[in-house]
Amino acid sequence: KRLADEGCKLVIGVGFMLTDAIKEVAPLYPDTYFMLIDGVIENPPPNVVCYTFKENEGSFLVGALAGQMTKKDKVGFVGGMDLFIIHKFEYGYKAGVKTVNPDCEVLVGYTGNFTNADDGQKIAKQQFDAGADIVYHASGACGLGVIKEAQARGEGYYAIGVDSDQDYLAPGRVLTSMIKHVDYAVWLSIESVLKGTFKPGIVSLGVKEGGVGLSPMKYTKDKIPPEVLEKVEKLRKMIADGVFKVPATEEEFNNFVPPQIP
Incomplete structure (x- = not known):
């Protein structure tokens, strides 16, 4: 919430224990993008992407x-x-x-x-x-x-x-x-925000995707x-x-x- 208030374009939460926090805060800041790593929010809001790993x-x-x-x-x-x-x-x-x-x-x-x-x-x-x-x-x-x-x-x-x-x-x-190439997931998310190609949803990275x-x-x-x-x-x-x-x-x-x- 503090990061969104400070005007961050993208807020990244690492760890499944941040799932509830992002689920609660993201709808309040529709102009801020949120990325959750290792957690899943079913049917996430349009400004949330979840990255998991195989x-x-x-x-x-x-x-x-x-x-x-x-x-x-x-x-x-x-x-x-x-x-x-x-x-x-x-x-x-x-x-x-x-x-x-x-x-x-x-x-x-x-x-x-x-x-x-x-x-x-x-x-x-x-x-x-x-x-x-x-x-x-x-x-x-x-x-x-x-x-x-x-x-x-x-x-x-x-x-x-x-x-x-x-x-x-x-x-x-x-x-x-x-x-686990968390760095790669973060890079993908930042790139999507910078290029205007951000898509909400759940992304799973495995061997094929270069995630593990x-x-x-x-x-x-x-x-x-x-x-x-x-x-x-x-x-x-x-x-x-x-x-x-x-x-x-x-x-x-x-x-x-x-x-x-x-």
């Missing part, structure tokens, strides 16, 4: 990498709060693992929050102790604890980061990160066999081409039939 697709790719790189046929997943948006990460990851390594077990734990790194480290420790050698997190700041635990374990153990490129947090111990993908793996790429990366790239192209649909829910995962990789 986190399940990006998570599928890190799962396909983890499923090939594990030496123990056991990997882990640490989620934050038990919400639909985090389930997208979990089931996409599981589907990726299953596609490349059907014998691999996926251990799952939730911290119940997005803020306590100690909680993330505790669950990662449990999963590593139970035999996992790679743990992917979608848990906000809790993930710093997951990465810390992988770093403490040393050689042979990896964390997988999320949202931004977290590889630098523990060089060589973060296998990759599942990047893997980090450049600056510190680990030389440790990953080329054939492993080739398989991940083949799967990325298959998703982009619509050859198969990546599950986002438990029901979709239970009905998921892994694709044949050419």
